[in-house]
Amino acid sequence: MNQALVLDEFRAARALLEGHFILTSGLRSPMYLQCARVLMDPKRADRLCAALAALVRQQVGEGIDLVVSPAMGGVVVGYEMGRQLGVPAIFVERVDGQFALRRGFEIPEGARCLMVEDVVTTGLSSRECIKVIEALGGKVVAGASLVDRSDGKADIGVPLVSLLRLDVPSYSPDNLPPELAALPAVKPGSRGLK
Ligand SMILES: O=P(O)(O)OC[C@H]1O[C@H](OP(=O)(O)OP(=O)(O)O)[C@H](O)[C@@H]1O
Ligand SMILES: O=C(O)c1cc(=O)[nH]c(=O)[nH]1
Numbered sequence: 040m041n042q043a044l045v046l047d048e049f050r051a052a053r054a055l056l057e058g059h060f061i062l063t064s065g066l067r068s069p070m071y072l073q074c075a076r077v078l079m080d081p082k083r084a085d086r087l088c089a090a091l092a093a094l095v096r097q098q099v100g101e102g103i104d105l106v107v108s109p110a111m112g113g114v115v116v117g118y119e120m121g122r123q124l125g126v127p128a129i130f131v132e133r134v135d136g137q138f139a140l141r142r143g144f145e146i147p148e149g150a151r152c153l154m155v156e157d158v159v160t161t162g163l164s165s166r167e168c169i170k171v172i173e174a175l176g177g178k179v180v181a182g183a184s185l186v187d188r189s190d191g192k193a194d195i196g197v198p199l200v201s202l203l204r205l206d207v208p209s210y211s212p213d214n215l216p217p218e219l220a221a222l223p224a225v226k227p228g229s230r231g232l233k
């Protein structure tokens with residue numbers, strides 16, 4: 040599936056939002072990719088994750104034992120990637136701000152893990168997730184995301200396979216362009232929510 044077709048899926052799902060967004064990194068952006076709206080349609084999730092799984096097979100190869108995702112955004116895409124790759128899918132979730140494995144999930148020692156995200160912007164969430172997987176004995180062979188907003192620049196410490204690579208502007212809050220500063224800021228993600 041080429042990038043234009045992936046973008047068409049986002050547009051059809053009304054997941055390509057314009058406004059003033061506070062990203063999880065604290066950066067501000069005039070554009071937000073709301074992957075939850077894309078993944079709410081099981082057939083669309085199937086199409087996109089089949090394409091992402093094919094890229095993973097091509098670029099990483101077979102031999103993945105386990106998908107591990109960071110909640111919330113990673114949960115649905117991680118589950119669908121597990122289904123496409125024929126392996127179990129588990130997730131880490133924030134406890135007092137730090138990712139932890141809960142709900143009886145386990146990572147077998149040496150398991151070859153694929154870290155699956157919905158969106159990568161700075162890569163911080165991916166790196167946090169990978170750190171937990173490795174601390175628990177897993178081996179992260181690669182990451183996969185529907186969207187890489189860094190256009191390949193984010194370094195997550197392992198190869199990152201993405202369906203859509205975008206170079207989307209983001210700004211520090213004290214350096215906003217006037218047209219962005221004029222709009223009320225919204226924070227769609229869940230990091231730091233009370
Ligand atoms: O590469 P980064 O700069 O870390 O940004 C990307 C992260 O931001 C979003 O999650 P968010 O923390 O907003 O929370 P959510 O997944 O719980 O919605 C998204 O799901 C990624 O996890
Ligand atoms: O960086 C983020 O927080 C982020 C950006 C984006 O476009 N979509 C998303 O879910 N999170």
Ligand SMILES: [Mg+2]
Pocket residue numbers: 109110111112113164
């Ligand atoms: Mg997230």
